[in-house]
Amino acid sequence: MKLYNNGVYLVNGTQIVEDGHEAAAAIKAATGLDVTKDQAHQATMAYGILADHNTSGNMDNLQIKFDKLISHDITYVGIIQTARASGLEKFPIPYCLTNCHNSLCAVGGTINEDDHMFGLTCAKKYGGIYVPPHQAVIHQFAREMMAGGGKMLLGSDSHTRYGALGTMAMGEGGPELVKQLLNQTYDIAMPGVIAVYMTGTPRKGVGPQDVALAIIGEVFDKGYVKNKVMEFVGPGVANLSMDFRIGVDVMTTETTCLSSIWTTDKKTEEFYEIHGRKEEYKELNPGQVAYYDGMIEINLDEIKPMIAMPFHPSNTYTIEELNANLMDILDDCEKRAKVSLDGQVEFSLKDKVRNGKLYVDQGIIAGCAGGGFENICDAADILRGTSIGPDEFTLSVYPASTPIYMELVKNGAVADLMSTGAIVKTAFCGPCFGAGDTPSNNGFSIRHSTRNFPNREGSKLQNGQIASVALMDARSIAATAANKGYLTAATDIDVDYSKPKYHFDGRIYANRVFDSHGVAEPETEIHFGPNIKDWPKMSALPENLFLQVVSEIHDPVTTTDELIPSGETSSYRSNPLGLAEFTLSRKDPEYVGRAKNIQKAQKALEAGECAGDAVPELKKIVHKVKETYPDINHDNFGVGSTIFAVKPGDGSAREQAASCQKVLGGWANIANEYATKRYRSNLINWGMLPFVIPEGELPFKNLDFLFIPGIKDAVVNKAETIKAYVVKEDGLREFEMTLGQLTDDEREIILKGCLINYNRQ
Incomplete structure (x- = not known):
């Protein structure tokens, strides 16, 4: 992987020309064109989409209006309460309320389901969409039913990323969605755009989380893409399936970039067609000469199975490197833990080493990053005919949506997984934010999810509890499960991946999701529960x-x-x-x-x-x-x-x-x-x-x-x-x-x- 120190021109989609005195001549020789940097800057996909949604008339200072909004049951109550206090009468654009965070209704008595009924009644009153609990995690529903080529979507979850589908999506705090509900704008300076130029093809057993972690590990500490748009281009993109692209894309949030966008092709078009929305496809490519503020060049052939050790997605190693330098890396983790945990509890993973091998206590494949169809099918192929064993190791799998779950039932993947001792559960984001599958004290979990911050596995430092998470790809998690917890890279085992075709059954959503189709029912009475409170009065800034x-x-x-x-x-x-x-x-x-x-x-x-x-x-x-x-x-x-x-x-x-x-x-x-x-x-x-x-x-x-x-x-x-x-x-x-x-x-x-x-x- 290579990071360019200067701006870069991408010529004809494949030729990289670094900015400098000779750049103009090289571009002229390749295209016969005299192109200014400003013209080339406008030839990125990101610029075009932002220009289409900017209302300011000034591309240096953008005032964006989004096409659609989406929230989940941790955020939508506060957003709607804020908008109601500010005069909301109707959702002016499609606004989807999903229920995938507090969907278990396991804490606090009635309060979670009260929030859900609040959401349903607000969707009716103001003209929105309501996805009941267990139907889909927020981002999978957005991919399946809301994304569109050249569109912009704003979500109140940081992993709002649908760039692989040609949709520029951003995750922001609730007040930014309130502004959109009140017909105001999202105001930012024109962001920089960083090309992610891909070549090659991932080796057998390497999955999207491996590529994502390799990128995060390279750029996070450097701030290379902070608040910029990552634009995925290059011949390597065509070698990736849509599920693979989506799996890389959702993790771009962990680089601290603002948003992402990918070149689209026949595979993208097929995704929309499978989901009954072919009209939403739009071909996206950079112009003949596009200028980027930087470039990440990746040869996919060279990516190996990765692991992000506690307590950050950027604390990355290849699994091969970890196993070869095990005690040194675990020692480094202990030093990092003293900073992350403020010394509140003792932390070590060295007790997980047996006969020179690292053993883990739990595997999780879940959520917007791990719960995709292809990830779970590949995991099932690896595990077919094996056993996860009767000891402490456990494996839980959460398909990202009920349509995915149904197809996994039909093609036998669920049976293959369950026969090994794994548990297959409904769509739920809990394992990603600390509300599901909490290991025992001092437990070590490997997860294909988005984050591994402290307490993201559910432990409580203030109670003297500590567990930890490492991020890995579903394939290597399955390989580890097949070895009953011994950390194993998927490339170390020989598997014939079946790669079954995905069939989307839209009846599930048609039968269960409430969609107002933008028609508000003002007479609907909002359901309030005893935990739903208004915002307290707040004072103006004093002199x-x-x-x-x-x-x-x-x-x-x-x-x-x-x-x-x-x-x-x-x-x-x-x-x-x-x-x-x-x-x-x-x-x-x-x-x-x-x-x-x-x-x-x-x-x-x-x-x-x-x-x-x-x-x-x-x-x-x-x-x-x-x-x-x-x-x-x-x-x-x-x-x-x-x-x-x-x-x-x-x-x-x-x-x-x-x-x-x-x-x-x-x-x-x-x-x-x-x-x-x-x-x-x-x-x-x-x-x-x-x-x-x-x-x-x-x-x-x-x-x-x-x-x-x-x-x-x-x-x-x-x-x-x-x-x-x-x-x-x-x-x-x-x-x-x-x-x-x-x-x-x-x-x-x-x-x-x-x-x-x-x-x-």
Whole structure:
């Protein structure tokens, strides 16, 4: 695999010309054309799709309107509640509500099914689509029934990726879907586009997760594709089946790219035809001369079975390399774990080594990445006639949709799997986010799913529990299962893959999915349960701001799982205040109490009372500031909390990573950088200031009070730097922060206090 340091021209789809003094001559010789860089930039597939959906008239600053929206049962309640509070009357475009995260209804009594009935009644009232639990995971339903060539789709799940079908899809926090529901736009600067140029053909036993992990391992730490569009091109694409392309594509989220798009061909057209939607196919290719901001060149012949060791998808090795250097790599995992787990529990995988071989406790093939038809058929071929054994090793398989499940039943794959001792279950995302198949304490699970962050397997550090996940392809998981848990690459076994043809049975969805076809029924009464709560009132940005630092996180990257845990806490995402009690609970258990304490001061101000009476320690802080800023008074300042994290926001798109801080009185995050655009957007949409501070020694420490004078004017006047002070007994210590680029609408949202307030006014 090769990463190009400079921009690259792709000529005639196959010739790579690096940007430089001789590029124009090389292009002229190959095509006879004089092409400017700007013209070539416009010849990418990404540019064309973005141009078709841009409403700003300015391709440098895009205002995108999407064709369709999709959410699942962890996110759609909050989205619709926000939109309702902002005046929603009807879904203006197709909006699909799927139920694949809290579908087990196993935690919290009635609250999960209450959310589902909320979704069904809202689909009727506002004119949407409702997919009942166990029918399909969110992204598989979108692939089967919603994707379209040249279309754009926005989802409230970070793995919203349908580029292999010619659909540019993006995963964002809920407020961005709210904007689309209110006929507003998705505003971004024109993203860079990185070519993923493929040649060769994967060797027998190599699957899509192997290719994906190889890419992630190469680009993540370098930030090579961060907030850019990955455009898959080259002759190697044609050598991949659609399921293979889809399996690579869904994992592009783990590179931190913005979106993805692939060249399309007859195989793509056949996918649409199989699903009864041939009219949605569109041929997509870059122009004769296309310019990319960088290129990842991959020879598929050279990809070997991969494994991503705990606790990140970028912690990658070939399985061959792991087995050859086992104790050294396990030692490295222990060192990484001390950072990821903050030393809360002891972690080691060395006890999994028996006679020099690594044994795992569990295998899972599931969800939007692993639950595809081809993955499961190949796994069944590997396992046919074997046994997973009567010991601790277990194997669970989750087809990604009921139509896939039905076809696997018809062709015998389910019988082949179950006869080995494996369990085949319904479509469910739980094993991907920590709500299903939790191993025993110290258990080690290998999964064809999307992430392996801490607690994604369901353990709880705060209770002294620890298990861990490594990501692998379904084929190598099956090979490992056939060897009763001994880690085995699929290329090490000899299997004749049957490659049965897929037949889609649309009757399943026709009989069970509610589709309004865009017709709203305003008279429908929405079903509310006792856990479904409205958002609390949120204040506008004050003229001046006192912040207390209530958590300080120095991990290289902080995931949204650490900001607001996944797993069973997901059942409370329809209850903003209830969910907020879990904020940072696995990373900083003191956070909630500290945030609530300083929030008392803001609540006192809003009630016309003295902030210092509510939080006595604040009195000294205010008096010290008044020595320099005598005009400060209760009418012109606000009080809240902030956290510092080096690089927060990797992982899930969940808006609650920001909104939970907001409902606890958070006014800001301070970071060296933000891991993803979507997390920064979530902060802004909840009225929180996305401060950036240079790397190095911090001017403040945890529990310090900060004073930011004139913050409202700084936002209004687009100040390049923000002056702030650490307030100490001996005086004010000045330092500077920035806010980065903000659109005019984003500034107004921050000034109003949140997106709800912005739309109400």
